[in-house]
Amino acid sequence: MDAFPAFFPLSGRTVVIAGSGEAAQAKARLLAGSPARIVRLEGPEAALAQSYAGAALAFVASPDDAFAEAAAAAARAAHVPVNVVDRPQLCDFTTPAVIDRGEVVAAIGTGGASPMLATMLRADIEQRVPEGAGRVAALFRLLQDEVRAALPELHARRAFLREALAGPAAAAAMAGDMDGATRLLRQALAGGVAAQGRVRIVTGRGPADLLTLRAVRALAAADVIVAGPDADPAILSLARRDAERLEPGEATADRLVGLTRSGQTVALVMTAPLPPAELRALEQAGTPVEILPTAAP
Numbered sequence: 001m002d003a004f005p006a007f008f009p010l011s012g013r014t015v016v017i018a019g020s021g022e023a024a025q026a027k028a029r030l031l032a033g034s035p036a037r038i039v040r041l042e043g044p045e046a047a048l049a050q051s052y053a054g055a056a057l058a059f060v061a062s063p064d065d066a067f068a069e070a071a072a073a074a075a076r077a078a079h080v081p082v083n084v085v086d087r088p089q090l091c092d093f094t095t096p097a098v099i100d101r102g103e104v105v106a107a108i109g110t111g112g113a114s115p116m117l118a119t120m121l122r123a124d125i126e127q128r129v130p131e132g133a134g135r136v137a138a139l140f141r142l143l144q145d146e147v148r149a150a151l152p153e154l155h156a157r158r159a160f161l162r163e164a165l166a167g168p169a170a171a172a173a174m175a176g177d178m179d180g181a182t183r184l185l186r187q188a189l190a191g192g193v194a195a196q197g198r199v200r201i202v203t204g205r206g207p208a209d210l211l212t213l214r215a216v217r218a219l220a221a222a223d224v225i226v227a228g229p230d231a232d233p234a235i236l237s238l239a240r241r242d243a244e245r246l247e248p249g250e251a252t253a254d255r256l257v258g259l260t261r262s263g264q265t266v267a268l269v270m271t272a273p274l275p276p277a278e279l280r281a282l283e284q285a286g287t288p289v290e291i292l293p294t295a296a297p
Contacts, residue, residue, distance in 0.1 A: 003094070003111045010036035013056035016080070018046040018071040023061035023085045033100065046071040052078035059095075061085040097122035102134025103141060132174035136165070139173040139181050143189070150189050155223055159197065159263035162221060164188055197223070197260035198288040204269035205294075206232030215292040222267035224259055226251040231269045239267065253281035260287045 015034075017027050018041040031038055036056070045051050047070040052058055058075035060082060062068050072090045075082040084090040096107035097118035106129060108118045140147070140161070151157040164170060169188060172181035200218040202211070204227060211219075219225070219238040226246045227236055246255075251268065259266055268274065282289050 003109060005096070005107060005109065007105065007107075008056055010034045010056065013037070014039055014054055016041060016052050016055045016058040016075065018042070018051075018058065018060045018075075019062035019067065019085075021061065021063065024059075027059040027061055027085070027095075030095070030098065041071070047074050049074045049077040052080045055080045057093075058082040059085070060090075099126045099129055101129055101131065101137075103137035104129065104133040130174060132176065135173045135176065135178060135181075136170050139169065139178065139185060140164075142182065143185055146186070147189060155262060155264045158223060159265075160189070162265070197262070197264045197266065198290060199256055199260060199266045199268060199282060201268045201270055201274060201289065201291045202235070203292075203294050204228075204231035204235055204271045206235055208232060208234035208238065210294040211235065211238070212292060212294065215294070218265075218290075218292055219267055219269075221265060223264040224266045225269060226266060227269035228271065230271045235269060239269075243267075253278045253285070256282060257285040257287050 010031075013036050015031055015036045016039045017024055017031075020042050024040075028038065028040070039051075039055070041051055046060075046067065052075045055075075055078070058071075058080045060068050060071040060075070061084075062071070068084050068087055068090065072082050072084050072087075076092070081092040082090070083093055083095050088094065094109055094111055096109035097115070099106040099108075099122055106122075106125060108121045108125065110118045147157060147160065151160055164185060167184075167188060169181045169185035172178075172184055200215075200222065202215045202218060216238055219235070220240060222239060222243055224244045224246060225236070225239045226248060228248045251266075256266055279289065
């Protein structure tokens with residue numbers, strides 16, 4: 001990872017755009033729907049550090065090299081991260097291609113190397129992020145404290161959220177019925193959480209691009225990852241960074257049964273089939289097991 005992606009909260013913050021012309025207007029359009037206060041600077045005031053005081057971010061867009069350098073220096077003197085259009089050597093950060101769904105924001109960056117590539121990738125990904133995704137995120141943010149209070153254990157909370165995100169409350173929010181979605185989510189929370197997790201077996205041989213979408217989602221959702229040293233690192237990179245990791249020798253049938261009965265989902269990243277005896281032990285214990293094959297090459 002050559003650059004670390006981060007999200008800056010904009011509510012109640014100030015963003016400065018220094019410069020004029022189409023590039024400056026593009027930055028203004030990018031931020032038009034945000035809750036930030038936008039300050040536009042042109043002329044000599046753009047070279048004054050006090051013009052940027054208290055800002056969260058600054059963007060500089062000008063065909064004039066001297067203006068761009070002076071404005072960037074002024075923003076930096078005010079301790080404000082700055083992006084200068086078409087001048088990566090003057091940038092503290094680069095501007096990604098953004099998918100904006102309100103509460104849900106996705107960003108694709110190339111470190112400034114190829115903005116056109118980032119734009120093309122955004123177009124591909126944008127088709128898979130529904131318009132209502134931001135409303136679903138807003139619903140869960142609204143009830144976040146209630147969910148945490150009702151489910152203080154992390155694995156139980158994750159199990160509930162997994163189910164809720166595929167349930168009627170999320171569907172109502174996606175459709176725009178936020179009152180109904182809130183009611184349904186509270187009803188689901190009051191009903192408790194089904195404790196049963198599951199084991200999902202994912203091939204670990206690679207290459208990662210042969211994994212099905214279902215397998216990729218299983219890795220992203222797993223609470224526990226079991227993988228040996230021969231598993232493809234590119235496949236393991238698709239798992240959550242905060243998922244618990246177990247060595248194959250630690251993942252006995254009894255251990256897996258205990259994890260799933262506590263509501264946790266386990267992904268076994270296998271380069272060889274699960275021994276039949278272990279598979280039978282899981283089935284006899286009533287543990288749901290799902291085998292996720294790769295796609296055909």
